Amino acid sequence: MSSQVDIGSLKGIPAEKLPRHVAIILDGNNRWAKKRLLPGLAGHRAGVKAVREVIQACGDFGVGVLTLFAFSSENWNRPKLEVDGLMELFLRTLRKETKSLKKNGIRLKIIGDKGRFSPSIQQHIAEAEALTANEAKVTLVIAANYGGMWDIAEATKTLARKVEKGELQADQINEHMIAGHLSTSELPAPDLLIRTSGEQRISNFLLWQCAYSEFYFTQTLWPDFDRKELERALLAYVSRQRRFGKTSEQVEAQGQC
Numbered sequence: 001m002s003s004q005v006d007i008g009s010l011k012g013i014p015a016e017k018l019p020r021h022v023a024i025i026l027d028g029n030n031r032w033a034k035k036r037l038l039p040g041l042a043g044h045r046a047g048v049k050a051v052r053e054v055i056q057a058c059g060d061f062g063v064g065v066l067t068l069f070a071f072s073s074e075n076w077n078r079p080k081l082e083v084d085g086l087m088e089l090f091l092r093t094l095r096k097e098t099k100s101l102k103k104n105g106i107r108l109k110i111i112g113d114k115g116r117f118s119p120s121i122q123q124h125i126a127e128a129e130a131l132t133a134n135e136a137k138v139t140l141v142i143a144a145n146y147g148g149m150w151d152i153a154e155a156t157k158t159l160a161r162k163v164e165k166g167e168l169q170a171d172q173i174n175e176h177m178i179a180g181h182l183s184t185s186e187l188p189a190p191d192l193l194i195r196t197s198g199e200q201r202i203s204n205f206l207l208w209q210c211a212y213s214e215f216y217f218t219q220t221l222w223p224d225f226d227r228k229e230l231e232r233a234l235l236a237y238v239s240r241q242r243r244f245g246k247t248s249e250q251v252e253a254q255g256q257c
Contacts, residue, residue: 010061010231017238019191021065022058022230023213025205026051028197028221035221041085046223048093055106057227058138061234065139065187069205073113073147090144091121098128105137111183112146139187146183148207155181184209192237194230196222214240 010018026047033043051068058066071090076083101108110125117125158181162168179185190206190213198219202210216233218225 010234013238015062018062018234019214019237020063021067021188021190021192022063022233023067023069023190023193023206023210024054024225025069025193025195025199025203026222027195027199029223031197032221032223040082041089043221043223044086044089048089050223050225052097053226054230055101055138055140056104057230059104059106061230063138065141065190067111067141067143067184067187067190067206069143069146069203071112071144071146072204073145073150074204076116076145087118087121091118091124094121094124094128098124098131101128101140102132102135105135106132107135107139108132109139109141110144111141111151112144113150114145116145141184141187143205147204148202148209149204151183151206152178152208154183179208182208189213191242192216192233194218194233196220196225212242214242 029043029047030040031043032046033040036042055066071086075086098108108128110129114122114125155178159168159173159177163170163173184206189209189211192215193202193206193210193213194216195201196218198217200217206213214237216236218229218233220229
C-alpha cells in the first residue's frame with residue numbers, strides 16, 4: 001500500500017510520485033534587495049530565511065535530498081565587497097545553523113572545491129558535516145565554489161590516475177564509473193531542478209547529474225520562494241511523464257504492471 005503526502009494541495013499524491021532529490025539554483029537575491037533599495041547582502045541574508053523554510057518543507061513533503069547552488073566557481077568574479085560579505089555570511093550561517101540542522105534530523109554535505117575557502121570556513125564545514133553525519137530525515141547538499149565542469153574534470157582525473165597506476169583499463173571506463181566519482185556519487189540524481197528569478201539556464205550546475213531531471217523555472221526571486229512556491233514546483237513535477245528515452249505507451253504500460 002502506497003503512503004500518501006498529506007500537505008495542502010499535495011494531499012492524496014502517493015509519496016513515491018514525488019521527487020526524491022530536488023536541486024535548486026538560488027537566484028534573485030540581489031534583485032530582491034535592489035527592489036527594496038537595500039544593499040545586495042540584505043538579499044542574501046533574506047535568502048537564508050528562504051533556505052530554512054524550504055528545508056523544513058522538504059522534510060514535511062518527504063523529499064530526501066535537497067541540493068542548493070549557493071556559490072558557483074564563477075561567483076568569485078563578483079565585486080570583492082560582495083564576495084567578502086558572502087563568505088562572512090556563509091561562516092556565520094554554518095556557526096548558527098548546524099545544531100538546528102542536527103536537531104531537525106538534517107544531514108549537511110558541502111560539495112565543491114573547498115580548498116579556496118578560508119581555514120576557518122573549511123574547519124566549520126568539516127565540523128558541521130561530522131556533527132550531522134548520522135542524520136537521515138533530509139540530506140542537505142550545499143554546492144559552494146562548485147561548477148559542473150569542475151566536478152566532471154575531477155572525476156575524470158581520478159580515473160586517469162587509476163589508469164596510470166594500472167588499477168584500471170581505459171576501456172573499462174563508462175558513464176556509471178564516471179558518475180561514481182562525482183561529488184554526488186552517493187546520492188540519487190536530481191529528479192527536479194528548480195531555478196528562481198526567471199532565468200532559464202543551468203549555469204554550470206550539476207551538468208552530468210541533471211541529464212534527465214525535470215526543469216522548473218519560476219519568476220519568484222529566491223528570498224520570496226517559500227513553502228507554497230515549492231509545493232507549486234512539486235505539483236508541476238508530478239503532472240509530467242518521465243520517459244527516460246521510452247515512449248509514452250511504454251511508460252504507461254509499465255505503470256499498470
